[in-house]
Amino acid sequence: MKKIYKNGFVALFAIAMLASCKKEGTLNANLDIIDKSVIKKTAVDDWLDQNYLNPYNIEVKYKFDRFELALGKNVTPPVEEQVIPAMEMVRDVWIKPFEAIGGATFIKRISPKQFVLAGSAEFNDDGTITLGTAEAGRKIVLYVINNFDPENLGSVKQMIQVIQHEYTHILNQTVDYQTDYQTISRGGYVANWTQESLADARAAGFITQYARSAPGEDFAEMSSNMLMMGRVVFDAQVISSPTDGQTKLRKKEQYVVDYFKSAFNIDFYALQTEVQNALNKISAPNLLSMIGPGVGYTTLYSRPATDPKQSADFLGTWNTANATLRANQGYNLNDVRLNFKGNIVTATYTFSTLSGANTYTAETDYSMMLNSEGIATITVAATQPATVTYSNMGVIRNSIANLNNYFVGKFKIDWINQLIPGPIGVKGSLGAFYKQTNPNSYFYGTLGQ
Amino acid sequence: MLSTNRQIRIHTSTEHWANNLKNNKMKRFLIYIVFSFVLFSGCKKDDDQLIDGKKPEERIIEALTKYQDQLIASPYGWKAYLYTAGGSGFSFYLTFDKDNRVKMVGDLSPETTTDLFESSYKLKASQAPALLFDTYSYLHIIADPDNAVFGGVPAWGYYSDFEFDFDKQSGDTLKLDGKLLGSKLLLIKATQPEQSAYTNGDLLPSILNTLAFTESSENLYLTFGDGIKIQTGFNVSSKVASMSWDDKGTFTSSSPFAFTLTGIVLQNPLIYKDKQITDFTYDATKKLLYTTVGGTRFDVLVSSTPILPLHSLIGLNYSAIVVPNATSYPGWSADFVNRRAAAQAAMLAGPYRLRFDQIAITFNTSTQSMNFTVDIYQGTSRFTAPFPYTYTKTVDGVYKFTAGAPTGNAALIIADMAPLTTQRINADRFVLDYFVNPNNGELLGQFKSVEHPEFTFTGSLR
Numbered sequence: 001m002k003k004i005y006k007n008g009f010v011a012l013f014a015i016a017m018l019a020s021c022k023k024e025g026t027l028n029a030n031l032d033i034i035d036k037s038v039i040k041k042t043a044v045d046d047w048l049d050q051n052y053l054n055p056y057n058i059e060v061k062y063k064f065d066r067f068e069l070a071l072g073k074n075v076t077p078p079v080e081e082q083v084i085p086a087m088e089m090v091r092d093v094w095i096k097p098f099e100a101i102g103g104a105t106f107i108k109r110i111s112p113k114q115f116v117l118a119g120s121a122e123f124n125d126d127g128t129i130t131l132g133t134a135e136a137g138r139k140i141v142l143y144v145i146n147n148f149d150p151e152n153l154g155s156v157k158q159m160i161q162v163i164q165h166e167y168t169h170i171l172n173q174t175v176d177y178q179t180d181y182q183t184i185s186r187g188g189y190v191a192n193w194t195q196e197s198l199a200d201a202r203a204a205g206f207i208t209q210y211a212r213s214a215p216g217e218d219f220a221e222m223s224s225n226m227l228m229m230g231r232v233v234f235d236a237q238v239i240s241s242p243t244d245g246q247t248k249l250r251k252k253e254q255y256v257v258d259y260f261k262s263a264f265n266i267d268f269y270a271l272q273t274e275v276q277n278a279l280n281k282i283s284a285p286n287l288l289s290m291i292g293p294g295v296g297y298t299t300l301y302s303r304p305a306t307d308p309k310q311s312a313d314f315l316g317t318w319n320t321a322n323a324t325l326r327a328n329q330g331y332n333l334n335d336v337r338l339n340f341k342g343n344i345v346t347a348t349y350t351f352s353t354l355s356g357a358n359t360y361t362a363e364t365d366y367s368m369m370l371n372s373e374g375i376a377t378i379t380v381a382a383t384q385p386a387t388v389t390y391s392n393m394g395v396i397r398n399s400i401a402n403l404n405n406y407f408v409g410k411f412k413i414d415w416i417n418q419l420i421p422g423p424i425g426v427k428g429s430l431g432a433f434y435k436q437t438n439p440n441s442y443f444y445g446t447l448g449q
Numbered sequence: 450m451l452s453t454n455r456q457i458r459i460h461t462s463t464e465h466w467a468n469n470l471k472n473n474k475m476k477r478f479l480i481y482i483v484f485s486f487v488l489f490s491g492c493k494k495d496d497d498q499l500i501d502g503k504k505p506e507e508r509i510i511e512a513l514t515k516y517q518d519q520l521i522a523s524p525y526g527w528k529a530y531l532y533t534a535g536g537s538g539f540s541f542y543l544t545f546d547k548d549n550r551v552k553m554v555g556d557l558s559p560e561t562t563t564d565l566f567e568s569s570y571k572l573k574a575s576q577a578p579a580l581l582f583d584t585y586s587y588l589h590i591i592a593d594p595d596n597a598v599f600g601g602v603p604a605w606g607y608y609s610d611f612e613f614d615f616d617k618q619s620g621d622t623l624k625l626d627g628k629l630l631g632s633k634l635l636l637i638k639a640t641q642p643e644q645s646a647y648t649n650g651d652l653l654p655s656i657l658n659t660l661a662f663t664e665s666s667e668n669l670y671l672t673f674g675d676g677i678k679i680q681t682g683f684n685v686s687s688k689v690a691s692m693s694w695d696d697k698g699t700f701t702s703s704s705p706f707a708f709t710l711t712g713i714v715l716q717n718p719l720i721y722k723d724k725q726i727t728d729f730t731y732d733a734t735k736k737l738l739y740t741t742v743g744g745t746r747f748d749v750l751v752s753s754t755p756i757l758p759l760h761s762l763i764g765l766n767y768s769a770i771v772v773p774n775a776t777s778y779p780g781w782s783a784d785f786v787n788r789r790a791a792a793q794a795a796m797l798a799g800p801y802r803l804r805f806d807q808i809a810i811t812f813n814t815s816t817q818s819m820n821f822t823v824d825i826y827q828g829t830s831r832f833t834a835p836f837p838y839t840y841t842k843t844v845d846g847v848y849k850f851t852a853g854a855p856t857g858n859a860a861l862i863i864a865d866m867a868p869l870t871t872q873r874i875n876a877d878r879f880v881l882d883y884f885v886n887p888n889n890g891e892l893l894g895q896f897k898s899v900e901h902p903e904f905t906f907t908g909s910l911r
Contacts, residue, residue, distance in 0.1 A: 039571060040548040063569055063583040066612065066628075074594045074605050074629065079585040080568060119585050123594045123604030146585060147595075 044083050051091060052115075056107055060087060062117040062145075069141065070122055078119040078145040085150045086117065086142070086159065092281075093160045094167070097274030102266045110174050112166070114139040119146040128194075132162030137170040153283040157228055164224035164275075172216065175263035181255050182215035184248050189214060202241040205248025223256045223268075230276040231269060231427055232296050235449050240294035276425055285425040287447075288374045288413050291340050300431055302445035303335040309420055313441035314406060321403035328399050330354055338445070343367055344381060347407060348389070351396060362392040366407060375436055376411045380404075406443075410436040416444045509574040516580070516615055517572045519623070520545040520636075525644035528637045529553075531588065532705050532716040534630040535601070535608030537688040539591055540707035540714070542639065542647040545570060554647060555587040556708040557599065562653040577614040580625060586611075600686075608632070633716070646710050656708045658731050660685065662738055668752040671740070673724055680756035681749055683713070692719045692726075695761050697844040712738055754883040759894055759910075760846035763881060764812035770881075770894040772808040772908035774824075780884040780895050780907030788868035788904075795865040796825065803827055803862065810896075810908065817841070819850060821874060823866065825858065834859035836870055847899060848879045873904055 041049070044062070052058045061068060064077035078086075098106050112134070121129035121143045133141045142159060149155040188204040190196060193212040201209045211221035226234050238249045260266040290296030304310050304318040322333040331351040339346040345366045352359040365381035384390050397404070415424045416432040423429055432444035503511070520527070526544035533539070541555040551570040555561045568586035573579050582588050590599045592609040601607040610627025613634050617624050621638035639647070646652070663669065663683040670678045671692065679694040683706065690713065691703035704717040711730045718725035729738040729749065738749045755762060763770070772778075777786050793805040806824035813819070821836040837853035852875040855863055863871075877898040884895040884907045891909065898904040 039569075042569075063571075064581065064611070065583075072629075074592060076589045076593050076611070077584050119589070120594050 042080070044080055047084050048087065051087065056095070056111055058111055058113060058115065060115045060117065065116075068116045068139070069118060073122050075118050075122050075143070076120045076146075078117045082119070082145050082148055083117060086145050086148045087115075089148075089150055089156055089159065089282075090115070090142075090163060093156065093275060093278040094163050097271055097278055098266075100274050101271040102264055106264070106266075110171060112138060112140045112170055116141045117145045118143045120144065131158060132166065134166035134169060137173045140166045151282065153279065156279065156282055161224055161228050164227050165220045168220035168223045169216065171264070172219065175259075177216075177219050177259050178255055181219060181252070184251050184255070185218065188212060189218070202237070202249075203245045205245045205252065207237070207249065207252075218252070219256070219259075222252050223260075226253065226256060226268070227272050227275045228279075230279075230425060231272055232290060232425060232429075232447075232449065235427070236294055236296045236298070239298075239449060273423070273426055277423070280425055286374075287415055287424075287431050288370065290425065291413065291431075292342060293340070297431065297447040297449060298340050299448040300338040300340075300445040301335065301448060302337070302443060304443070305334075307444070310444065311440060311442045313435075313438070314443040317402055317406045321400040325351065325396060325399040326354065329396060331360075331396065332356075333400065333403075334359070336445075340368075343369065345378065347404075349393075349396075349400075360392055361389045362396055363389040364393045364404060365390075374412065376413055376433070378408055378411060380408060407433075412436055412439070416442075420444075509578065512578045512615075513572045513574055516578055516623075517545075520572075520580075521547050523638045525639045525641050526647075528639050528643065528709075530635045530637075530707050530714060530716070531591070531609065532633045532635075532707075533591060533607045533609040534627065534632045535605070536705055537591075537607050537609075538705035538707035538714075538716055539688065540652075540709060541587065542643075542652070543636070551582065551586070553587055554652065556652060556656060557587055557590060559653055561587050561590075562656065563650045575614075575628075577616075579612060579614045579628065581613075582611040610634075643710060651710055652708065655710050655712070655731065658733065658736075659683075659708065659712055659729075659738065662731070662736060662749075666751045668755055669749050670752055670756040671721075671726075671747055671749055673721065673742070673747060678752070678756045679721055690715055690719065690729075692721060693757060694721065695757050699757065699761050753885060753890075754892060758846055759881040759883055760842060760848070763894070764814035767894065767910045769809050769811040769911040770896070770908040771911055772810065772906060774806040778907060779886045779888060780893055780905060782903055782905040784901070784903045785869075785906040788873070789906075791868045792866050796862055799862070799865060801827055801861065803832075803865075806831075808908070809911075821870065823859070823862070825862065832858050834862055836866070836874075838874070846880055848881070850874055850879070873898060873901065877901060877904070 048060045048062075052060050060083070062078050062080070062083045069075050095107050116139060118141060121131060122133075123129050129143075131143050135141075140163060142162060144159075147155065148159060185205045188206060190212050193201075193209050196209050196212060198209055201207075201212055204212070206212050206218060206221070207225045208221050211218040229237070234253075238246055238253075241249060257268040260268040260271070287297075292298070302310070304315055305322075310318075318333070325331050325333055330353065332354055334350040334352055337348045339348060345368045347364050347366065349362045350359055351362065365384055366378050367381045369377045371377070384393075411433040413431065413433055416430045417424050420430055427448065429447050430444050431447045432442045435441040501508075523545075526542060529541040529543050531539045531541065539556055541553050543551055543553045545551050549569055549571050550567055552565050552567045554563065554565060566587055568582065569584040570580065570582050573581055588609075588611050591601075591607045592611055593599060593601075593606045594604045596603050596606060599606065608630050610630050610632040612628040613625035613632075614628055615623065616626050623636040625634040625636065626632075627634065663685065669681045669683075671681050672678050677694050677696050679692045682691045682693070683689075684691070688705055688707065689703055690706040691701060693699060693701045702719045702721065704715040704719055706713045706715050708714075709728070711728075713729040715727055718727045720726075724742045726740045726742060729740050731738055732748075735748070737751075739746050740749070741747070755766075759767075775781075776790065781789075789805075796803045796805050804826040806826055808824070809820075809822045811820045811822070817840055819838040819840050821838060823834045823836070825832050825834055834855070834857070836855050836859050838850040839853065840848050840850045842848050852870070854860075859866075877900045880897050880899065882895050882897060884893040885891070886893055886907075893907040894910045895905055895907045
């Protein structure tokens, strides 16, 4: 009993001592007050709240915080008035397409929690500069905000490309990409990717040099470049790659498309089109700069008999040629396809016997020179190949001479969406050749690759 | 420690436990007292650590509030001088408001002197209370790592800061240190007239006046009445002011500077002997800068010739004196004209029929050597004949040249050149001086023989 009492006494005493210590006050310092950051919100802050914090729970930090950036590096903060234009562009080109295709809540469900904006680039010791970084799927740092120009497509693409790349990582953290993706370019991943050429990367099945750094980066480069290039340009780049690289790139493309479908039920090509539409609003794509091998479209296909709204001049010429061909030689002229091969354009006609039993192909080469105003001067090529399709042209040349002549002259190459509404810059867009002297005389066709 | 040991001894000693229960109780009671004393003192210690009975975060918030209140409360704003770690100076006029907004003009360019720029600032405690300019402003232009923005070094600009720790306060001046690079920022309470002047855009005309004066002549100098002229320079692109003078050796003193409403302010005083110069003021009437030392005004004066003697600059600012091909020339003595003519005639009469053209006299101060190179032509073909010398120079600028052995082309004309070389350059001592060509005002360099004062000649300074 005494022992219990004694032990109890000790215990009580100890408790009393401890209690009396505790009474002195909480040891938790209120560290919030040492940062006088209870700061009156500016119009920029309010805009960011309304457009990022409230709808998406994404914080956009534009005021300088040394600890969000590489320590010891000299990075300057953004000019305040650059913040809204940059983040409007992020909203329109990155968020909106995902919402349109992935559902209104897509970005709300999966998103980086923080954008950190820096005015300048981060200058690296090796003389390169960093334009964007991401950490752990949580934070994306966007640099060179002070150089951002919402009317300059290059400036916009550079910024959004960073986000698309990093966002792919974030998606991969939510649902991992197919593990056998990394076997497609097995052996092609290298540590010193900066030393490798783009041509070598393409030959090994990589869309960029950076894609060679690791399979995860490869996947992010594929998805971000497919989105930002658009399908036409991406396909043109793939088609102009060496065969083995082409096969691998196509395989990777399929993995990306499948991944978005199975993991998020997103139609990747539809998303790609949405992103391109958003970019087109900044600066409509110029058809001239999208024609040619490795650049974009390589074919233009026309079937004048059934195409709506071919110009009266061209249609008249076509019908006259066809009537002559039918009357004199018993063939019906079906269609024409222009094949853009750099400076050479091959016109490929198909014509059939009147019964339709047999169909033949006739070809002729033109040379096409572009001047700085975007006017194409087309002449008959001085030398014509001697293959059978060119011989076939010899058979029907006299009958369709007026049609062959139509393609000779000066043309302005442009979309025709003013006359025939439709999407531009995508596969299947319509392109037209307008006579420079008479814009009412034109022919158009479906652009392909 | 003591009490613990005793406790252990008590518990392990069962014999004492049984026999001296009462005694033990007493001991234990004592132990408790000692123990509790230790505990209490431990508790009490907490209070002792607080300075003025305030917790660290309370003191820091007090300091922050004190600084922020001061920044906001200065009725006419603040003058600011920023001296970068890269060694340049810039000035600003700032007003801070309670909503963490700061407005400024600065002396970076004509636009920044008049276009008020608003940006964000905040006070934050990290290791010390700090003032952070956390969105882009004129201050950041100097630090911008992209040197396409305002020049400087790629990745660093002018090695400047936009986050500063408060260092100390003296009177109306706050001294701050850059957090990343250690630039120095001075914030000085502005007066009402200063506020009106900045608001009226008076900084720009002040800078333009100062520049008009400093750029008007390369030969600005100060003199403090001891006969020594002090070359005074203002490098506007690097924002560095300097003084150089020759007083048995060449001395220099330099400091970063910034433009002010009245002229120029220096980061550190320029020091000449016991004189300390801290700023320069523009005099609109006399259209010059002056400084006041010990209550006495000293004007910055303009000279038509360089302030430092030629012997201090030859081989450094000027690499050569080029004596033209002529029969006579401003600054040539009759003796030189005759001797040159004699050399010319001898050469032309020689086996190679050489035509004497110009002489380039080049100085190399690091090797203490001089090359006396004669251009000689055979027909239209030009050859050079270098006569090598080493030299010694007294602190007063008296040269003694020692001839080396001429080789190559020079070896062929040693005898022909003797009236100029062997009999004069090799034998005499010389002083160098400036000579202004009276015909066109061109600044020439002149050789004067000490032993034969009648032997002088000049040439262009290159």
